[in-house]
Amino acid sequence: xxxxxxxxxxxxxxxxxxxxxxxxxxxxxxxxxxxxxxxxxxxxxxxxxxxxxxxxxxxxxxxxxxxxxxxxxxxxxxxxxxxxxxxxxxxxxxxxxxxxxxxxxxxxxxxxxx
Amino acid sequence: xxxxxxxxxxxxxxxxxxxxxxxxxxxxxxxxxxxxxxxxxxxxxxxxxxxxxxxxxxxxxxxxxxxxxxxxxxxxxxxxxxxxxxxxxxxxxxxxxxxxxxxxxxxxxx
Numbered sequence: 001x002x003x004x005x006x007x008x009x010x011x012x013x014x015x016x017x018x019x020x021x022x023x024x025x026x027x028x029x030x031x032x033x034x035x036x037x038x039x040x041x042x043x044x045x046x047x048x049x050x051x052x053x054x055x056x057x058x059x060x061x062x063x064x065x066x067x068x069x070x071x072x073x074x075x076x077x078x079x080x081x082x083x084x085x086x087x088x089x090x091x092x093x094x095x096x097x098x099x100x101x102x103x104x105x106x107x108x109x110x111x112x113x114x
Numbered sequence: 115x116x117x118x119x120x121x122x123x124x125x126x127x128x129x130x131x132x133x134x135x136x137x138x139x140x141x142x143x144x145x146x147x148x149x150x151x152x153x154x155x156x157x158x159x160x161x162x163x164x165x166x167x168x169x170x171x172x173x174x175x176x177x178x179x180x181x182x183x184x185x186x187x188x189x190x191x192x193x194x195x196x197x198x199x200x201x202x203x204x205x206x207x208x209x210x211x212x213x214x215x216x217x218x219x220x221x222x223x224x
């Protein structure tokens with residue numbers, strides 16, 4: 001079974017803090033993704049990575065950066081957290097998309113920025 | 115991007131009832147998936163179905179790609195079916211970017 005783990009289930013930070021969210025997958029997947037989920041908006045893609053040190057912006061990258069130094073690990077960084085970044089953050093991984101494989105999701109990190 | 119609309123937004127069922135969830139999308143797609151998010155937040159893939167029909171137990175899905183919609187059928191619903199159902203599409207020629215609908219929140223009552 002694919003396992004995608006995230007560093008924290010719940011996180012509370014203060015405005016202006018630097019925040020690191022980490023995601024690890026154990027299936028040697030090339031692709032990794034970070035989404036945020038907000039009520040009524042579904043999941044929105046922040047960034048994805050298709051290989052080590054490679055990244056592409058999703059639909060809402062502003063205020064975020066990412067790091068992928070090892071294939072199994074994909075980190076989301078909030079350089080200076082703001083209250084509008086309070087959200088559920090979901091990490092996912094998949095094989096290279098040829099259109100035939102699904103995304104596997106981690107359990108999510110619920111981040112509150114005060 | 116591509117617009118993904120799901121309906122209904124909310125659904126309440128009595129245990130044992132059947133239901134149909136709909137996903138409309140605004141452009142051609144490589145990939146369409148249905149996910150279930152349980153009350154604890156975990157997303158699980160139900161179907162990969164860019165076209166055609168698939169069945170898995172009490173669940174089945176149909177995608178009519180030429181008309182840009184997909185349907186998820188739940189038969190003989192159980193309380194464990196409760197949660198949010200998401201449709202996600204990967205736009206044709208725009209690999210790796212998945213666009214999610216806003217979901218259908220299902221509550222199955224005993």
